[in-house]
Amino acid sequence: MSKRHLLALFDSFDEAGEAILELRKAKFKGFDTDHDMIIKSPIEHPEFERVLGPKPVHVQWFPLFGSLVGCTFLFILVSGAQANFFEQLKGGKPIVPIPINLVITYALFMLSGVFFTVLGLFVCAGLPARRVPLYTSRVLDDQIGVLVKADEATLPAIKAIFTKHKAVEFQEEAGK
Amino acid sequence: MTLKIKDDKPFLRDTSKMLWDGEPAHAEVKDMSPHISFAQITSDVVNSLENPRPIYWWAIAVCVFMIAVGVACEVYQYRTGLGVSNKSNTNVWGVYIASFVFWVGVSHAGTLLSALLHLTHSDWRKSVFRYAEAMTTFALMTAGLFVLVHLGRMWQVYYVMPYPNERGVWSNFQSPLVWDMFVIGTYLTCSSIFLYTGMIPDLAVFRDNIHDGWRKKLYTFLAMGWQGTDRHWRNFRVAYLTLSVYLIILAVSGHSVVSSDFAMSQQPGFHITSFPPYFVVGALYSGNAALITVFIVLRFMFRYEQYLNMDVLRKLVRLTFALAMIWTYLHLIEMATVWYGHDTAARDQLYFKATGAYAGWWWLFNFLAIVCPWVMAFRRWQTNLPVQMVLSLLLNVGMWLERWMIVAPTLGHSHYPWTFDFDQWPSFVQWGILFASFGWFALLILIFCKVFPAVSMYELKELNYARKVEAHHALVGEPATKGAH
Numbered sequence: 001m002s003k004r005h006l007l008a009l010f011d012s013f014d015e016a017g018e019a020i021l022e023l024r025k026a027k028f029k030g031f032d033t034d035h036d037m038i039i040k041s042p043i044e045h046p047e048f049e050r051v052l053g054p055k056p057v058h059v060q061w062f063p064l065f066g067s068l069v070g071c072t073f074l075f076i077l078v079s080g081a082q083a084n085f086f087e088q089l090k091g092g093k094p095i096v097p098i099p100i101n102l103v104i105t106y107a108l109f110m111l112s113g114v115f116f117t118v119l120g121l122f123v124c125a126g127l128p129a130r131r132v133p134l135y136t137s138r139v140l141d142d143q144i145g146v147l148v149k150a151d152e153a154t155l156p157a158i159k160a161i162f163t164k165h166k167a168v169e170f171q172e173e174a175g176k
Numbered sequence: 177m178t179l180k181i182k183d184d185k186p187f188l189r190d191t192s193k194m195l196w197d198g199e200p201a202h203a204e205v206k207d208m209s210p211h212i213s214f215a216q217i218t219s220d221v222v223n224s225l226e227n228p229r230p231i232y233w234w235a236i237a238v239c240v241f242m243i244a245v246g247v248a249c250e251v252y253q254y255r256t257g258l259g260v261s262n263k264s265n266t267n268v269w270g271v272y273i274a275s276f277v278f279w280v281g282v283s284h285a286g287t288l289l290s291a292l293l294h295l296t297h298s299d300w301r302k303s304v305f306r307y308a309e310a311m312t313t314f315a316l317m318t319a320g321l322f323v324l325v326h327l328g329r330m331w332q333v334y335y336v337m338p339y340p341n342e343r344g345v346w347s348n349f350q351s352p353l354v355w356d357m358f359v360i361g362t363y364l365t366c367s368s369i370f371l372y373t374g375m376i377p378d379l380a381v382f383r384d385n386i387h388d389g390w391r392k393k394l395y396t397f398l399a400m401g402w403q404g405t406d407r408h409w410r411n412f413r414v415a416y417l418t419l420s421v422y423l424i425i426l427a428v429s430g431h432s433v434v435s436s437d438f439a440m441s442q443q444p445g446f447h448i449t450s451f452p453p454y455f456v457v458g459a460l461y462s463g464n465a466a467l468i469t470v471f472i473v474l475r476f477m478f479r480y481e482q483y484l485n486m487d488v489l490r491k492l493v494r495l496t497f498a499l500a501m502i503w504t505y506l507h508l509i510e511m512a513t514v515w516y517g518h519d520t521a522a523r524d525q526l527y528f529k530a531t532g533a534y535a536g537w538w539w540l541f542n543f544l545a546i547v548c549p550w551v552m553a554f555r556r557w558q559t560n561l562p563v564q565m566v567l568s569l570l571l572n573v574g575m576w577l578e579r580w581m582i583v584a585p586t587l588g589h590s591h592y593p594w595t596f597d598f599d600q601w602p603s604f605v606q607w608g609i610l611f612a613s614f615g616w617f618a619l620l621i622l623i624f625c626k627v628f629p630a631v632s633m634y635e636l637k638e639l640n641y642a643r644k645v646e647a648h649h650a651l652v653g654e655p656a657t658k659g660a661h
Contacts, residue, residue, distance in 0.1 A: 042214055042381075043638045044409040052406060059414040063422070081338065081346035100350045103433065107358040110429075114366040114422050118373060121415035122400075125408045127376075129401030137384030140377070140404050142214030142637075 003030070005173040006155055007134040008162040009143045013041070013048045016144040019165035020051045023148075023158060030151040031158070038132070038147040040139035048144075062120025063113040070112020075105045134171045143168070208303070208482060214637045217483075221378075221629050222385050224478040228626065232477050239619035246612020249605045250325060258328035262603035266595050267587050271606040272326035273437075274580040275613060278462065279319035280360065280434050281455070281575065282617075285463025286312030287367065287427035290374070291420035299642070300491045302635035303483040306378075307474060307625065308467055309371040314620040315463075316364040318613050325609055352436040359433040363426050370419050376402050376412070378629040391627070431456045438582065444521035445529075445586035450513065454506040461503045461545075462575035464496040468568035470621060472561055474630055477622075483631050486559040493558045500549035500571070507546070521591055533598040534585045541581055544574025 010016035016039065024033045034053060041048065049055070079096045121127065132147065139145040146167075148158055159170065253260050263270045286308035293301040324330040336357040338347050347354050380402035383395040402408060432452035439451040448454075471492060475484040514522045529538045548570050557563045588597045624630070 039406045040404045041406075041409070042404060043634050043641060044413055045638075045641075046413070049406045049410060055406070055410060057410055057414045059411050060418060063418050077338070078349050082349065084344055084346070097350060103355045104349060104358045106429070107355075107362045110422055110426050111362040111365060114369055114419060117415050117418045117422070118369055121373065121411055125411035125415075127400045127402065127408070129403060129408075131401065132403065132405075135403060137381075140381045140384055140402075141218050 002152060003036075003149050004152055004155060005133045005147060005149050006158060006162075007136070007145055007147045007171040008159070008167040009136070009138060009145050009169040009171075010166065011143060011168055012166070013045060013144055015165045015167075016146055017048055017051045019162050019167070020146060022161050022165070024051075024053070026157070026161065028150065028154045028157060031148070031154050036149040040145035040147065042140050042142060042144075057124065059117065059120040059124050062123070063117040066116020066119070067109045067113035069116075071105045071109035073112075074108035075101060078104060133173050136171065208485060208636070208640065208643075212482070212640060214640065217633055217636050217640065218381055218385065220480075220482065221631060221633050222382065224480065224630070225626060227479070228477050229479070232622065232626070235473075235477070236619065236622055239615040239622065242615025243612050243619065246609045246615070249608035249612070253325075253328070253605050253609075254330075260603060261605045262601065263606075264597055264600055266590070266597035267584060267600040269326065269583050269587060270600075271580065271602045271610050272322045274576070274583040275610050276319050276322035276326070277434060277455075277579045277582070278576045279315045279322065279613065279617070280431060281459030281462045281579070282466045282572075283312040283315035283319070283363070283367070283463065284427050284431060284456070284459035285467050286310070286315075287423045288460050288463070289467065290370070291423040291427070294420045295417070295424070299639050300488050302639045303480075303485075303488055303631050304467065304471060304492065305635075306371075306374070306632045307470060307621070307630045309367065309374065310621060310624045310628075310630070311463075311466065311470060312367045313364065313371055314617055314624070315466075316360065316367065317620065318617045319360065320364065321613065321616070322609075352433065352440045355433045356437055359426075359430050363430040366419075366423060366426055370423050372398070373412075373419060374416060374632070375628060376400065377404065377634045378632060380404070381633055382629065394627075427459075428456055431459045443586055443590055444519065445514075445525040445582070445589075447519075447522070448510055448513065450506060450510050454503075454510055457499060457503045457506055458575060458578065461496065461499040462572055464492065464499055465568045465571035465575070468492055468496060468564055469572070472565045472568075474625060478625060478630060480631060483636060489561075489564065490558045493552050493564060496568075496571075497549055497552035500545070500552070504546050525586060525589055528589045529581060529585045532585065532589065534581060534588075537577055538581050538585070541574050541577035544570050545578055548574065 008016075008019070010019070020033075020037065020039070023031075023037070037052065039049070039052065078101050082096050082101075134147060136143075136145065146162070150158055155172075162170070261270065261272075286305075289301050289308040290305040290312075293305070324333060327333060336347050336351075336354045338349075338354075376399060379395050380399040383392065383399045386392050386395065432455065435451040435455035438446035439448055441447060468489070471484055471489060474480055511526060514526050517523070529535070548567060551557050551563065551567055557567075584600065588600055590596070
């Protein structure tokens with residue numbers, strides 16, 4: 001059966017949250033609440049997002065990887081340059097002075113970590129993103145949107161739940 | 177091109193300007209109204225791009241004039257040689273490097289407000305951190321110019337850049353000047369990324385609320401398809417928190433490395449162990465004073481009375497006062513260490529500052545930076561805009577003099593009498609370029625605030641929502657457990 005999108009707009013986080021909880025309990029056939037439901041809001045609201053169930057975040061691994069790669073790369077670069085001692089005579093001083101090199105190694109540790117954090121955000125959040133169906137700018141202004149993708153036969157029941165929880169407006173994808 | 181709010185949004189037309197206690201919006205606002213709607217916040221910020229007060233354009237003209245003065249001075253110096261700046265073999269840094277340190281210092285307040293207060297969940301930062309972050313980026317760009325200008329032959333900056341070349345000779349990685357290039361470059365890049373990342377949700381709001389023109393294309397490109405989905409917010413939250421941690425560490429280490437330019441040398445007056453914390457706190461202090469100046473200007477120019485309100489100003493002033501006291505302590509400790517130490521050259525140096533050719537400037541800076549902030553301790557003056565405007569400017573004059581008093585008397589009164597140069601006075605070229613740097617910085621800030629959201633809409637909405645939840649729970653007598661953090 002073909003699937004269609006339905007976007008319900010709410011004025012209140014509480015109502016939207018209760019509607020989502022009820023949807024999760026209802027367990028409609030052909031409607032996976034973990035994958036077929038997206039909430040959109042103008043502000044971040046961690047408590048509200050929890051009604052969707054556990055959703056892991058992996059962004060934090062990117063800066064860890066980036067920082068380690070960055071500092072390793074710079075330390076090798078700088079040490080390699082300093083080891084070129086035939087051109088730059090050291091006069092008895094250490095060829096690769098580790099404590100001194102830590103200062104700029106640290107700089108690239110930070111720079112690379114920041115670059116990879118942003119890369120992690122883009123990869124994990126799926127940015128740049130194309131517009132999903134049924135987008136309305138109100139979800140970035142003052143309303144909470146719940147976008148579901150479900151079988152055509154299931155949509156009326158889902159809509160009824162949204163209506164029960166005071167959805168103020170619906171947008172429905174046209175049938176094919 | 178005219179900016180317009182789309183007409184198909186009835187909630188955006190709900191533009192009641194009455195505040196929660198019945199005062200008109202232009203009156204002195206104690207705090208953001210809990211009854212203001214999300215749409216009103218969007219409307220206010222989007223409209224601020226279109227309708228700054230006419231003084232905005234006068235300010236732009238003044239900034240352009242200031243920059244023109246500096247460009248003329250730089251062209252003259254470039255064509256004639258560094259001698260016209262009246263620097264000498266002894267006083268090789270002059271106003272330029274003092275200004276470099278000053279501008280790096282101004283940049284620090286943005287990171288403090290944005291990153292550190294973000295980690296500690298200090299809600300009052302939400303209306304000021306965006307322009308504070310912009311100040312960080314623009315102050316660093318201004319600081320970077322002084323590095324180039326003070327070289328005279330500015331292309332020789334390549335000596336500090338590591339690149340493979342046919343000579344097999346690399347930059348001296350053991351030099352604090354090379355560290356400076358690395359760390360300040362990193363700080364500038366990271367603060368720009370931090371500024372942009374934090375703006376993505378607001379850029380999406382601009383994208384949706386502006387009809388057409390180059391702005392629409394710009395916001396569409398920069399918003400990267402942000403739609404406020406749970407996936408977007410979840411990852412954004414972690415990424416922004418991570419960036420905050422990086423930025424705090426970078427800010428502290430950045431100015432510590434700048435202080436190493438001085439402290440790693442053997443110059444009496446420079447070779448002081450406490451310089452890194454002294455520089456960092458001094459940076460936060462002068463940066464916060466600059467934040468107050470910009471706060472008052474933006475509040476008036478862009479009609480942000482509702483958001484840049486007196487409650488926020490009071491906290492900003494108190495924070496500045498606290499930083500001023502910490503800095504005063506470190507300043508006195510630094511002098512005490514030198515005075516009671518066994519380094520006679522350093523003690524002579526301190527004595528020279530207080531009684532020598534620069535004594536007037538040295539005492540003036542002590543008065544401005546140590547005594548003047550005490551005005552901030554009085555509650556009645558904390559939200560007096562004219563007083564705070566004048567005071568914040570005076571504090572920054574004091575902190576600029578502090579940097580100049582680190583650089584000029586020290587270089588002019590070093591170890592050896594034959595290098596003494598007490599009469600060095602910067603020529604009009606140095607003063608002209610310093611003058612221009614303020615115009616350059618102000619111009620960048622003004623353009624930024626006209627093109628991008630100078631206050632963070634989504635964080636203001638979070639603050640507004642949290643207040644509403646608190647008010648609701650207070651009404652029904654329950655502890656508040658929900659709400660945006």
